[in-house]
Amino acid sequence: MPLLKSWVESANDAKNPFPLNNLPYGVFSVDDGDLRCGIAIGDRIIDATGLEAAGILRADPDADVLDAPYWNDFMELGPKVWADYRTKLQELLAEDASDEIQDQLTTYSVPMAEATMHMPFRVAEYTDFYAGRHHATNVGTMFRGAENALPPNWLHIPIGYNGRASSVVVSGTDIRRPWGQLKSPDHDTPAFLPCRRFDIELEMGAIVGTPSNGPVTVDEADEMIFGYVLLNDWSARDIQAWEYQPLGPFQAKATATSISPWIVTKAALEPFRVDTPEREYELLDHLKDTGPMLYDIKLAVDMAPAGQPATTIARTNYREMYYSSAQQLAHHSTSGCPMRTGDLLGSGTISGATKPERGSLLELSWGGKEPLTLDTGEERSFIEDGDTLTLKGHCEGDGYTIGFGTCTGTVLPALEDPYAR
């Protein structure tokens, strides 16, 4: 598919992340105004809430589904409505739209540079998977030795755990270094201390659009997915090491998970579908690939000490995953677990085969034994106070880019006394 040209000139630049081919959904405000649903096109945001109220572009003829600071009500309407809405939206923004339409839409738009972005949807529940083979092998090797790196179940099911929806925040939110219970290997008893090994996890997040009640097939799961965001699952490695046996990660992952503000729809990603890797064991029928289930999304992580320029510390690709989000969602439903509009599924950390492709500091510094040297000359094993971590992602089309924007957060020092009031 080539670049689709828009009358919004900035959207026609091959490097602009938001061409007519993309049209991601977000929630924005300007100055101290209301939170409104918006659509990115070039360097502008279309006010979707306003277009709906004016009757210019409606998803549902009878209900104002965008009269809310989230896209959940729209998501609930399902794939047919998503497709129809996108078609109409592309007509309104195409270069051959009438002058009258262009004037109308311009009225219902704001410069992106003037807008503040907010959470684009209400997170119903948040699940985090562990579906990157290189990541699981790296972490397993560090924790259990190379021979036991991959748990026995890993090549048969996309293992995951339930995270904490209340801790999901939008890109740009500062992240406070947590306190927690941890135990040094050289101490007999644990202590309550600020986290010393605070880390990122580079992930994609899949957003469930339509609900289910009972097991769904991989194809049904794929239909349920509304879109994708970049996701950083901030991780306290020292808290995790002490708490995670036998019930899995808990407080180590509950401080915050950041997501990028624009939901890139499945429709926009369609041209970038790629196959999952070859299988070491054949998957059971209910988890089998039914076509290309991953996406070719180029990913990078930037790290910037306070007041310093950023260094790109990792580059990888979403196609490195062993399991797709559709397979994860199908597995999630096997027990009959009801899945809901707004459920967020983290892919698991995305790492490639080589060292500069690793999606966490734990792997990049090999548990702190091989600190990174940033372009500024500073060394890093884990995150230091004031560091800003930024995930970036895009697909390279034929003369156009499908961008995810960025997912960024600055780490603030731990509270001196977390119980001071």
Place this chain on the structure above:
Amino acid sequence: MPLLKSWVESANDAKNPFPLNNLPYGVFSVDDGDLRCGIAIGDRIIDATGLEAAGILRADPDADVLDAPYWNDFMELGPKVWADYRTKLQELLAEDASDEIQDQLTTYSVPMAEATMHMPFRVAEYTDFYAGRHHATNVGTMFRGAENALPPNWLHIPIGYNGRASSVVVSGTDIRRPWGQLKSPDHDTPAFLPCRRFDIELEMGAIVGTPSNGPVTVDEADEMIFGYVLLNDWSARDIQAWEYQPLGPFQAKATATSISPWIVTKAALEPFRVDTPEREYELLDHLKDTGPMLYDIKLAVDMAPAGQPATTIARTNYREMYYSSAQQLAHHSTSGCPMRTGDLLGSGTISGATKPERGSLLELSWGGKEPLTLDTGEERSFIEDGDTLTLKGHCEGDGYTIGFGTCTGTVLPALEDPYAR
């Protein structure tokens, strides 16, 4: 505290679970009517939604917080409002209330026998702990041997994992036996099959009333808790055994969790506070007991094969727990994890020291090696199709009972083909 007498005669029976001392909160409907907030007193339900609309009993002078099929808006108002409301409610229902008040309240009430009960609150998120020492020791012994029964962290933090809020259902809901991926020890590869080792977990559920944003002390956590329910965390042991390393239980616990329909308030439980057990290691300051933090709640589990009378298969007490809900909630907040109105915290399975005090079939049948014999003569290692499992709980006061009602569910056969449409 003695029995508080009510003009609702049935509430004055020393064995009635719902005297004036109790006054638990639920959501009910009659025939095909709306779902309304209700309060149990003797054999009647007071229509709290109706009392609010009529201006007879209001929690908030300016907002109709009970004009909803859940108590969440009321819970959000906090401890002072909860206490004032309870005081006014006890005055209206006390035996010395005027004839006029008695007539009014009778108009706004229905016989409990005619009502259908629903979920009493919207579950924001659901966390399940593992805080019963006898249970953890029993399960650990079966899975890892007696010497490694308790994980190293167990005596230092109330370990837990995030469950799935969408799967929480009210007592009386039928439970469909799940399918899942499992692996027999005598097979090389896993298979997708109906669960063969379906189980209960006898727990108490604590409901978070007021939110937090940052670490809270144990005393602050206790203030945040609105009340308690009985909780059965249905568990697929064979799915759990295959999936739980290293990320913890996931689909094994996502089919359903049942709760009793009446929220027994912390105020009603106040006379039954008891100390936690002696500590093997001193807890870190932020988790220390600040007074009697558990409750003396007598618990039992009944099992009834289809069409057969029930056998009581276990009797234990909530005071057996090692950690209180307040300590669990304090731990839950250490990372800065935002806690919200409607969060549900499962205590973990409650087992006593001896065999008939065990709160799961896994422990009662010792992993299936020592099947139970029911009063009907039938044997059980795990749940069979058609079995009804019922949790019961009450506190014994001085001439009165604080009852929780029951938490019951019947297990239906697995779907023949979970993907048939």
